[in-house]
Amino acid sequence: MSNGAATEVVEVATQSQSSRAFQSAGRRLFNWVAGLAILFGLWWIGGYLIYINPDTTTFADFGPIPTFEAFPILWEDGTIQAAVSASGYRLGIGLLIAICVGVPIGILLGRSRTFRELSNSPFQLLRMISPLSWEPIAVIVFVTWNQAIIFLIAIAAVWPVAFSTAAGLAKVDPAWFKVAKNLGAKPWHMISKIILPAIAFDILTGIRLALGVAWIVLVPAEFLGVTSGLGYSIEDARETLSYNHLTAMVLVIGVLGYLLDSTCAMAIKRFSWHRQT
Amino acid sequence: MAVRGVNIKIEDLTHRYSSRSPVTFDKVNVEAQAGEALVIIGRSGCGKSTLLHIVAGLLGKTSGSVRLDDKEVTGPSSRWVMMFQAPHLFPWMKVSQNVGVGLSFAGWPEKKIRERVAEALALVHLEEYADNNVQDLSGGQQQRVALARSLVMEPELLLLDEPFSALDAFTRAALQRDVRSIGKELGINLVMVTHDIDEAVLMADRALVMAGAPGKIVHDLRVDLPDPRERQDPAVQATRSRLMQIFHDAAHAPSGSSSGSEADNGDPPATEPESVGIKQHV
Ligand SMILES: Nc1ncnc2c1ncn2[C@@H]1O[C@H](COP(=O)(O)OP(=O)(O)O)[C@@H](O)[C@H]1O
Numbered sequence: 001m002s003n004g005a006a007t008e009v010v011e012v013a014t015q016s017q018s019s020r021a022f023q024s025a026g027r028r029l030f031n032w033v034a035g036l037a038i039l040f041g042l043w044w045i046g047g048y049l050i051y052i053n054p055d056t057t058t059f060a061d062f063g064p065i066p067t068f069e070a071f072p073i074l075w076e077d078g079t080i081q082a083a084v085s086a087s088g089y090r091l092g093i094g095l096l097i098a099i100c101v102g103v104p105i106g107i108l109l110g111r112s113r114t115f116r117e118l119s120n121s122p123f124q125l126l127r128m129i130s131p132l133s134w135e136p137i138a139v140i141v142f143v144t145w146n147q148a149i150i151f152l153i154a155i156a157a158v159w160p161v162a163f164s165t166a167a168g169l170a171k172v173d174p175a176w177f178k179v180a181k182n183l184g185a186k187p188w189h190m191i192s193k194i195i196l197p198a199i200a201f202d203i204l205t206g207i208r209l210a211l212g213v214a215w216i217v218l219v220p221a222e223f224l225g226v227t228s229g230l231g232y233s234i235e236d237a238r239e240t241l242s243y244n245h246l247t248a249m250v251l252v253i254g255v256l257g258y259l260l261d262s263t264c265a266m267a268i269k270r271f272s273w274h275r276q277t
Numbered sequence: 278m279a280v281r282g283v284n285i286k287i288e289d290l291t292h293r294y295s296s297r298s299p300v301t302f303d304k305v306n307v308e309a310q311a312g313e314a315l316v317i318i319g320r321s322g323c324g325k326s327t328l329l330h331i332v333a334g335l336l337g338k339t340s341g342s343v344r345l346d347d348k349e350v351t352g353p354s355s356r357w358v359m360m361f362q363a364p365h366l367f368p369w370m371k372v373s374q375n376v377g378v379g380l381s382f383a384g385w386p387e388k389k390i391r392e393r394v395a396e397a398l399a400l401v402h403l404e405e406y407a408d409n410n411v412q413d414l415s416g417g418q419q420q421r422v423a424l425a426r427s428l429v430m431e432p433e434l435l436l437l438d439e440p441f442s443a444l445d446a447f448t449r450a451a452l453q454r455d456v457r458s459i460g461k462e463l464g465i466n467l468v469m470v471t472h473d474i475d476e477a478v479l480m481a482d483r484a485l486v487m488a489g490a491p492g493k494i495v496h497d498l499r500v501d502l503p504d505p506r507e508r509q510d511p512a513v514q515a516t517r518s519r520l521m522q523i524f525h526d527a528a529h530a531p532s533g534s535s536s537g538s539e540a541d542n543g544d545p546p547a548t549e550p551e552s553v554g555i556k557q558h559v
């Protein structure tokens with residue numbers, strides 16, 4: 001991977017003489033790679049210090065080299081795939097529920113003053129409850145642990161979606177509705193052709209925030225009860241003292257979260273009509 | 278695009294915003310033939326925008342009637358379309374999508390929308406901008422897009438609420454000329470509201486002076502001038518002076534309410550119409 005990136009940097013550097021855009025893209029790519037390299041360097045040094053200290057040498061598997069050795073094993077026995085698909089399912093359903101509930105709540109918040117004023121204090125209160133503190137209640141209410149975890153993700157993710165949607169709606173120019181009505185828009189056109197495209201940027205920003213929160217909630221929620229998922233696989237590795245498996249799964253969580261967040265960031269860029277000046 | 282105009286008949290139209298607010302205007306009567314360009318001129322606050330919104334079906338009336346070709350206006354329609362003071366374009370759509378938005382509301386197929394949008398953009402001289410982001414256009418170009426967005430509906434009546442007041446003088450002059458010639462070319466009716474006497478003279482077949490509180494149409498002046506109308510043309514200047522005089526008389530009329538006499542206090546003595554060489558807002 002680092003080899004490929006290095007050649008890319010060289011290529012970009014050659015073209016930079018003719019183009020400033022390439023130059024800055026090259027610089028960004030270089031710094032992107034360099035930043036990761038520093039992180040891995042620090043990890044390696046930490047691992048080495050643990051290894052040379054006789055008191056901690058049993059934990060040397062936390063270092064990068066044993067960790068990378070664990071990947072092929074975890075991949076071949078299907079641990080990674082199983083954990084990712086189980087967690088991905090919970091995350092996906094939880095987020096979907098959060099979006100389906102959060103966007104309409106956000107639209108209500110933005111459009112109805114009564115609803116906004118009435119819901120303000122209950123929502124602020126509910127929002128400040130740490131999602132994980134719902135866990136004991138969720139376990140009692142829901143039949144399966146799976147459902148309980150999905151509920152925790154949904155309740156953590158619904159607030160950013162709802163509040164971003166409402167904030168987006170507050171910036172919508174009321175004249176757009178007048179113009180649309182004047183041109184024959186039906187009520188559903190107001191939603192599909194005016195409101196949603198106008199606030200797509202804000203909804204996606206809310207989803208990105210929600211994803212961040214959900215990703216944080218997901219792993220600890222999986223520490224208990226379930227026997228699948230990323231959280232479970234970490235807990236399992238700890239109990240079997242396979243520290244390199246543990247760090248490998250932590251790395252999987254980091255990389256996946258990073259990829260999901262970047263995808264959201266790209267979608268936001270795609271749907272943003274705001275001029276950044 | 279070929280359309281025709283519509284006979285307008287406004288009878289005893291009265292409006293108030295609520296039972297507690299004053300009457301905005303009282304028993305307004307206007308008739309117009311198909312293809313006529315009406316310009317309503319009056320001080321701000323006299324109820325011009327309100328009148329236009331009612332004719333467009335965007336606002337309910339209190340009493341009276343608005344009939345277009347003998348049919349009562351009860352709501353918005355593609356047959357009568359309003360253009361506002363600001364373009365209010367949809368920034369997430371490119372120029373062509375903005376122009377075609379009304380047709381897409383009406384469920385037109387993509388291909389037909391594209392054809393019609395191209396025609397409308399040609400009318401307002403923006404063919405080359407079809408794929409542009411509307412936020413990259415100048416104020417005048419944006420207002421042209423808004424004009425095309427209205428024209429694409431092939432309205433029989435185009436209502437314009439001070440559509441050029443936010444534009445610079447050159448852009449405004451070009452748009453005044455273009456809107457009038459497009460109206461004539463398509464044979465549609467224009468009803469435009471302005472507080473700019475020059476604009477009224479340059480664009481109207483008939484200039485209606487609205488004044489008082491509650492508002493009334495106090496004068497109806499036929500503007501019989503050949504096209505294209507040039508500001509420097511002595512005939513245009515003479516009509517302008519005449520309209521200034523009418524406007525002045527209306528503001529000073531004893532029947533005028535408190536707001537009319539308020540204006541008296543600070544005003545200089547009656548201006549000699551001919552002496553005014555530069556553009557003047559009322
Ligand atoms: N939504 C409204 N509610 C109550 N009064 C209004 C409203 N809009 C306008 N008015 C009042 O009605 C009168 C006429 O307004 P308007 O039609 O906008 O005048 P113009 O377009 O001639 O400037 C003004 O006195 C204004 O204050």
Ligand SMILES: [Mg+2]
Pocket residue numbers: 322325326327438439
């Ligand atoms: Mg007005």
